[in-house]
Amino acid sequence: MNTDALSSAIASQLVMLFAALMLVLQLLLVAQQMLLVAVRLYALQSLMLTAIAGVVAYYYNAPHVYIVAVLTLAGKVVFLPWLLNRIVRDIKIHKEVEPLLNAATSTLICLGLAVLGFIVARPFTTLERLGSNTLAIAVTLLLTGFFLMFNRRKAITQVLALLTVENGIMLAAIALTSYGMPLVVEIGIFFDVLVAVMVLGILVYRIRESFDSVDTAKLTRLKG
Amino acid sequence: MNLNLPAFLLQTALLLLLSPLVTGCIRNWKAKLQNRRGPRVWQPYFDLAKCLRKDRVISEHASWIFSAAPCVLFFSSLLAGLMTPLVTTSPPLSLFGDALAVVGLLALGRFFLALGGLDPASAFGGMGSSREMSIAAVAEPALMLSIFTVAIGAGSTDLGRIVTVAQGPGWQLLAPAHLMAFAALFVVLLAETGRIPVDNPATHLELTMIHEAMLLEYSGRDLALMEWGASVKQLVLMAILSNIFVPIGLATGHSISDLALGLAVFVAKILLLSAGVVLVETVNAKLRLFRVPDLLSAAFVLATLALFSTFLFGIK
Incomplete structure (x- = not known):
């Protein structure tokens, strides 16, 4: 086996490994009720995404993917978790009281979603290319992210769910397109998310101020 | 391929002699x-020797099942161990059964363990049996699925x-499917051997015990057989976990x-795995009984995902 084929095999194994870890972290997130731990899991998941971006950038020797990796590291591993941590500490709610479905049921539902994602992505995974198999995991992250969003009542967890959906999209963008998307698009998505989370953060404060709770189920009546 | 008598005897001796040591190491x-x-x-050797010498006390309400259960548990674990590759790649009884037979034998042992707990009609025994069975109902599918994950890669359940x-060559140690299956099997190991997130092996507190609750009525050599059988079962599960996922140093020949x-590497791997179990036991608190299915269903989900990713990522 020549060195080129070898490095390709190692690179694709690494990408697969990190993508699978992202999926596992997502499932842990679905089962997790403590908000601070959930934020930490999200940070870890983003770290895996950074690692994938790093591997892809190194393999294709693509400088702009390095930029994406650095942005992901700075934004999603360090800044956003720090911001969410601060919000959780400020509103002093550390635990999701009761998700609509309990942990065992929701992990099983997510298993079903994962299987669905795997089946949907199956026809596209025969391509002999780096990381083409990660489409299944990207789709699964998307589906389970949406599930997480409507399974939880707290606004913070819903923000986290949105972020994991975005992680899934980024995973598809980095690993699936051969050099990642154009830098402009990547940066666009990145700042979109950044601003969205900051706005949502402020919204969480506001919800708490006017309703004494961050339970979104209570947002059914208008308050004068 | 016929029955290799020296290998048979050696592996029996290894299983019987090494398993109390593993238990003792973990405790120490x-x-x-x-x-x-x-x-x-x-210490477990002395405990076993002492229990074997002692008389037993049997409740007058107990039937023959009560006395049969320890033997069934002991011999089913031993047979399962003889079908599992420990030191060599060809276990002595491999002709008689594959992974399914091993899982089935372990299930048979557990069935009789639960019956033995129910038989003397003590409240604690029944409670332990019911808990054991409800945990096994989730742990066993996870065990099967993780073994199937590697079986698909190898094209055989043997x-x-x-x-x-x-x-x-061509076996990917770090393939995501293998890692997930390993994690799932590790959780199953903790559950099946009654380790801390699931059951506390050192407690006799009524509300929390599972395995101990079923053994409460046993004494003398019945208790010895039960304990010995349980540690053989623990060794078998550890051997499956370490030899399938880290197949380093298994002897292929008979020199x-x-x-x-092979023996040195095997003992080293088992002790390393025991150290891992000890670490997990020390840093975790015991889960509330109603949270245990959450942990086990996570293991089940991991094992299923592992199985699906073998198709997706195409190991081999």
Whole structure:
């Protein structure tokens, strides 16, 4: 086996490994009720995404993917978790009281979603290319992210769910397109998310101020 | 391929002699980590010897099942161990059964263990049996699915064959499917051997015990057989976990040096795995009984995902 084929095999194994870890972290997130731990899991998941971006950038020797990796590291591993941590500490709610479905049921539902994602992505995974198999995991992250969003009542967890959906999209963008998307698009998505989370953060404060709770189920009546 | 008598005897001896040592090591190391001196490593041998010498007391309400259960548990664990590759890639009884037979034998042992708990009609025994069975109902599918994950890669459910293929080239140790299956099997190991997130092996507190609750009525040599059988079962599960996923150093031939090397590596792997179990036991608190299905369903989900990713990522 020549060195080129070898490095390709190692690179694709690494990408697969990190993508699978992202999926596992997502499932842990679905089962997790403590908000601070959930934020930490999200940070870890983003770290895996950074690692994938790093591997892809190194393999294709693509400088702009390095930029994406650095942005992901700075934004999603360090800044956003720090911001969410601060919000959780400020509103002093550390635990999701009761998700609509309990942990065992929701992990099983997510298993079903994962299987669905795997089946949907199956026809596209025969391509002999780096990381083409990660489409299944990207789709699964998307589906389970949406599930997480409507399974939880707290606004913070819903923000986290949105972020994991975005992680899934980024995973598809980095690993699936051969050099990642154009830098402009990547940066666009990145700042979109950044601003969205900051706005949502402020919204969480506001919800708490006017309703004494961050339970979104209570947002059914208008308050004068 | 016929029955190889020396191999049969050697593996039986290894299973019987090594398993109390593993139990003793886990107890001793756990105590050390908690700043206690702890019992000596070979204390379980003395315990077994003492129990074997003692008379037994049997409740007058107990039927023949009560006395039969320890034997069934002991011999089913031993048979399962003889079908599992420990030191060599060809276990002595591999002709008689594959991974499914091993899982089935372990299930048979558990069935009789639960019956033995129910039989004397003590409240605690029944409670332990019901808990054991409800945990097993989730743990067993996870065990099967993780073994199937590697079996698909090897193209056979024969454990010896799986290990042989795993030693060959083209086996991806770090494939996501294998990692997930390993994690799932580790959780199953904790659940099946009654380790801390699921059951506390050191407690006799009524509300929390599972395995101990079923053994409460046993004494004398019945208790010895029960304890011995449980530690053999623990060794078998550990051997499956370590040899399938880390198939390093298994002897392929039957020369003395091969076997010695295989034995040394095997003991090292088992002790390393025990150290992992000790660490998990020390840093985790016992889960509330109603949270245990969450943990086990996570293991089940991991194992299922592992199985699906073998198709997706195409190991081999």
